[in-house]
Amino acid sequence: MEKLLVLSGIITLLFSIAKIVEMKYVEKKWTPVKYVIRDAMMVFIAAFVGLFGFLQMNGTLNDFMNVITENKSLNLKATQIFTDEPGF
Numbered sequence: 001m002e003k004l005l006v007l008s009g010i011i012t013l014l015f016s017i018a019k020i021v022e023m024k025y026v027e028k029k030w031t032p033v034k035y036v037i038r039d040a041m042m043v044f045i046a047a048f049v050g051l052f053g054f055l056q057m058n059g060t061l062n063d064f065m066n067v068i069t070e071n072k073s074l075n076l077k078a079t080q081i082f083t084d085e086p087g088f
Contacts, residue, residue, distance in 0.1 A: 012047065015040060
């Protein structure tokens with residue numbers, strides 16, 4: 001859960017920075033801060049709900065990062081090996 005909050009916070013921070021840069025250099029018109037905060041909160045909620053839904057359906061955050069980076073790795077914690085005598 002902490003990873004979801006951190007990742008959602010990073011997404012929101014990047015959005016806020018992009019919004020400020022857009023207001024300063026592209027539009028050259030400052031909008032009230034309450035609208036920027038409102039938009040940032042909507043982005044945070046959307047990112048959190050989207051990540052939470054994805055992870056509930058598909059698995060862990062490591063699986064999510066593997067999809068993004070297209071890295072094929074095994075989950076060694078889930079891999080089972082037998083080191084004892086066979087039971088037959």
